[in-house]
Each structure stands twice: as C-alpha cells, then as structure tokens.
Amino acid sequence: MKKSIAVHAILFDKFLFTADQATTFAQKEDFSVDEKREDDNIIAYLQRDKADFKINAFGEDMDFRVVTMAEGVAVLVGELEEGVTKTHEFSAKVTWNYTKVDEPKRVVTGPVLVPDSVDLQGDFEFPEDIQKAAFKFMEDARNIGEMHIKFGNIGIPVESWIAREPFFVDKGSEFKIFPSGTWMMSVKITDDKVWEKVRNGELTGFSIGFRGTREEA
Structure with a gap:
C-alpha cells in the first residue's frame, strides 16, 4: 500500500x-x-x-x-x-434521512450505511465491510460531529446495530425498504444549536466520515 x-x-x-x-x-x-x-x-x-x-x-x-x-x-x-477520504465536500447532503426523531428525548435514529447502496461519491460498501466499520466506530471512536467539520460535544451514540433482516420505514410521505446488513444508529443530541438544526430540517440524516480504499468493480 x-x-x-x-x-x-x-x-x-x-x-x-x-x-x-x-x-x-x-x-x-x-x-x-x-x-x-x-x-x-x-x-x-x-x-x-x-x-x-x-x-x-x-x-x-x-x-x-x-x-x-x-x-x-x-x-x-x-x-x-493512501486511500479515499469521505470529507466535508459532500456533507451538505445525506443519502438517507433520519427514520425517527424523538423530540422529548432529543434522539435521532437513522441508517448510517446501507449495503450495496451508491453514495454521493459513487462508492458502495459490502455488508461485511459495513459491519467492520460499525464495530470499529463503537470500539474506538464513538465521535459524533456536525457537517464533517465540527467534532466533539455534539451528541452521544446511544444505540448502534446491524439489521439482521430487511425492514421498512413508513413515514407517510416517505416509504423505504432497507436490506439486511444496514447499519442503524440512534444519537442523543446534546448541543442546543445542533438540535435546533435538526428541528428546523437543516440536518436530516447521518453522514459517515472515514478513510478506505477504492477497488474497481
């Protein structure tokens, strides 16, 4: 390498x-x-x-x-x-919206990575790689940031799991089926300004930051 x-x-x-x-x-x-x-x-x-x-x-x-x-x-x-860095260049957009926003608890829930789903940089991840990333995040990082620029003291990951079976989300105006292997997370937002951005719709989902290698399909 x-x-x-x-x-x-x-x-x-x-x-x-x-x-x-x-x-x-x-x-x-x-x-x-x-x-x-x-x-x-x-x-x-x-x-x-x-x-x-x-x-x-x-x-x-x-x-x-x-x-x-x-x-x-x-x-x-x-x-x-040497590898690919997912940076703030694409942080203004997210691929998947939150599936749930619990206002009393200030907890947002949604997909972090979805298997075989093309992201904003034209890349996709296999289920086994998503699981490795999810485990690595909880073991070593647990760091929640805003827009790939501001890190720390934003929120706390309170749940993180890999979906074992396909599931669907029906929010009335939005219906989506997620495959097994989807990495889901719930985060309690502790920063008041960030929480206000969630409430007014400025922040609508998770966007993961990481380094990896790109392989030709």
Missing part, C-alpha cells in the same frame, strides 16, 4: 482536523483528539514536549510528529495509507 504525507493542525484553544491536505485553515472548529486525554492536558503536552503525538481520526490510530509550532498552532506530520 502506498503512503502519503498527511498534515494536521491543532489550534491551542481548539482542535482542527484538516484531512490529508498539506495546509492549515484559519477558522477554528472543535475536533476531539484522543478521548483518553483532557483537552488541557493535550495542549500542555504539545507545548512542553513537542514530541510524537497520537491522534485518533474516524477511529483510525495514526502517529504524527510535531515539526513546528508558531502562533499557537502545532503542525503534525505523519504517514497515512
């Missing part, structure tokens, strides 16, 4: 994930970095040691080295396996 250089920027007051682009962005957005550490501890660690640092993105562990620190920004350089 080929390797490509990835550059990530961490702002000292907040965290910013810049995907695998060799650049930094001016805007400040939240990004959950290694949930085993408190944010302040991460900042102190970077300021003090400027040493190797492990960052967790989409459930995939990657080791990076701090190469420069200027104006409150630590630039981390590391190697990634």
Whole structure:
C-alpha cells in the first residue's frame, strides 16, 4: 500500500482536523483528539514536549510528529495509507434521512450505511465491510460531529446495530425498504444549536466520515 504525507493542525484553544491536505485553515472548529486525554492536558503536552503525538481520526490510530509550532498552532506530520477520504465536500447532503426523531428525548435514529447502496461519491460498501466499520466506530471512536467539520460535544451514540433482516420505514410521505446488513444508529443530541438544526430540517440524516480504499468493480 502506498503512503502519503498527511498534515494536521491543532489550534491551542481548539482542535482542527484538516484531512490529508498539506495546509492549515484559519477558522477554528472543535475536533476531539484522543478521548483518553483532557483537552488541557493535550495542549500542555504539545507545548512542553513537542514530541510524537497520537491522534485518533474516524477511529483510525495514526502517529504524527510535531515539526513546528508558531502562533499557537502545532503542525503534525505523519504517514497515512493512501486511500479515499469521505470529507466535508459532500456533507451538505445525506443519502438517507433520519427514520425517527424523538423530540422529548432529543434522539435521532437513522441508517448510517446501507449495503450495496451508491453514495454521493459513487462508492458502495459490502455488508461485511459495513459491519467492520460499525464495530470499529463503537470500539474506538464513538465521535459524533456536525457537517464533517465540527467534532466533539455534539451528541452521544446511544444505540448502534446491524439489521439482521430487511425492514421498512413508513413515514407517510416517505416509504423505504432497507436490506439486511444496514447499519442503524440512534444519537442523543446534546448541543442546543445542533438540535435546533435538526428541528428546523437543516440536518436530516447521518453522514459517515472515514478513510478506505477504492477497488474497481
């Protein structure tokens, strides 16, 4: 597998994930970095040691080295396996809408990945790969973000399951049959601004972010 250089920027007051682009962005957005550490501890660690640092993105562990620190920004350089990144370019649209919105509990439920269903980048996933992704997410990430840019303190995954049988959803104006192997999730929205976007229809479904390899069919 080929390797490509990835550059990530961490702002000292907040965290910013810049995907695998060799650049930094001016805007400040939240990004959950290694949930085993408190944010302040991460900042102190970077300021003090400027040493190797492990960052967790989409459930995939990657080791990076701090190469420069200027104006409150630590630039981390590391190697990634070359692959496809599902990024914020397609975050304005979702393939599947929420199947249920429980307003009193502030819980949204819907499909995350549907087997053999073509996504907005023209890709599709097999059931066995979807199961691996679902397990990996719950084991290592459990990170809920908004629009592939803002991460952390948005919501909590309260349910995650793989449908063992086909099922249908009838919402009156929308009827859809989902195949077995569909990854379903329920998330309790904890951020008030994000919840308001759900209520007014600005946010309508889940959009997964991950890296993977693309194979010709």
